[in-house]
Amino acid sequence: MPLLPRRQALGLLGAAALPLPAVAQATPVRIGWLRAPNDITTGRARGTLERALAALGARVEWAGPFAAAAPALEALNAGSIDITAGSSTASIAALAAGIPMQVFAYQKIAPGGEGILVKDDSPVRRLADLANRSVAVNRGGTGEYLLMRALDTNGVPAAAVRRVYLSPGDSGAAFAQGHVDAWATWDPFVTIALQSYGARMLADGAAIGSDNAVTLLCARDFAARRRPLLQAVLDCCRADNRWAQDNTAEAGRIWAEAMSLPAALAPAIGRNNAVPTRAVSDADIAQIGLIADWYVASGIIPRRPDVAAGVVRLD
Numbered sequence: 001m002p003l004l005p006r007r008q009a010l011g012l013l014g015a016a017a018l019p020l021p022a023v024a025q026a027t028p029v030r031i032g033w034l035r036a037p038n039d040i041t042t043g044r045a046r047g048t049l050e051r052a053l054a055a056l057g058a059r060v061e062w063a064g065p066f067a068a069a070a071p072a073l074e075a076l077n078a079g080s081i082d083i084t085a086g087s088s089t090a091s092i093a094a095l096a097a098g099i100p101m102q103v104f105a106y107q108k109i110a111p112g113g114e115g116i117l118v119k120d121d122s123p124v125r126r127l128a129d130l131a132n133r134s135v136a137v138n139r140g141g142t143g144e145y146l147l148m149r150a151l152d153t154n155g156v157p158a159a160a161v162r163r164v165y166l167s168p169g170d171s172g173a174a175f176a177q178g179h180v181d182a183w184a185t186w187d188p189f190v191t192i193a194l195q196s197y198g199a200r201m202l203a204d205g206a207a208i209g210s211d212n213a214v215t216l217l218c219a220r221d222f223a224a225r226r227r228p229l230l231q232a233v234l235d236c237c238r239a240d241n242r243w244a245q246d247n248t249a250e251a252g253r254i255w256a257e258a259m260s261l262p263a264a265l266a267p268a269i270g271r272n273n274a275v276p277t278r279a280v281s282d283a284d285i286a287q288i289g290l291i292a293d294w295y296v297a298s299g300i301i302p303r304r305p306d307v308a309a310g311v312v313r314l315d
Contacts, residue, residue, distance in 0.1 A: 037255035039237035095305035105216035
């Protein structure tokens with residue numbers, strides 16, 4: 001191979017010594033996104049999170065999609081991601097398990113976004129009628145919380161109802177095929193069941209007295225080391241949340257597409273899930289603490305975790 005002229009060779013050497021492109025040098029923020037209607041899913045679809053973090057010299061590395069909060073929190077515990085989404089119930093389970101995470105945003109679930117469902121032709125007309133019947137729930141998650149809260153507030157002994165522990169996907173199939181009498185769940189499964197499985201709402205979140213919320217979560221060390229970036233993520237999510245509230249149909253379309261659901265479900269999913277997101281307040285910590293108390297009383301977790309320590313307070 002012929003030798004290059006000296007000037008050209010020096011030029012190549014100089015190019016090799018140049019700094020790497022800014023994108024490669026940017027601080028990575030690893031976000032685990034869920035197939036779920038939340039502000040992170042919105043920000044991913046609209047590109048807003050990438051732009052907000054790029055303005056601070058950071059770049060997003062997406063992980064997922066995760067089917068639910070539990071596997072996303074496993075990834076966070078393993079150090080594979082920095083930020084993800086979940087729920088109050090998932091947060092309590094994670095804190096009780098010793099996962100080093102903190103809640104940094106709180107979004108109270110709309111009453112129609114969760115509840116206990118039965119088939120339209122079911123003889124079950126009130127919560128007390130669930131005695132001696134089976135209910136599909138996800139173990140230690142929102143479904144089990146909704147059922148236990150509903151039974152307690154209506155004076156039905158927990159032992160009188162058979163809990164069938166299934167994943168949300170398996171619960172839907174069991175409910176649709178009549179293998180269980182009821183299903184305690186949340187959106188989008190509520191919308192799917194009402195529109196596709198011949199379901200009716202036996203009791204929504206308000207009737208149950210649910211304190212559950214969507215939460216945004218981060219690794220504890222990320223909150224300590226990268227607080228300005230975490231604040232930027234929260235600010236971006238709140239902006240996307242305001243957009244979703246003003247554009248529920250379009251937000252529903254984004255969420256339905258992310259979850260590979262029919263477009264016909266988008267309007268209801270948008271209405272159920274475009275509700276305000278905020279930084280965590282003292283009142284929110286108290287509500288999460290109520291769920292922790294329920295979990296301990298119901299034997300779902302052995303002891304109450306330190307809820308306040310599991311929260312990072314942002315502006």
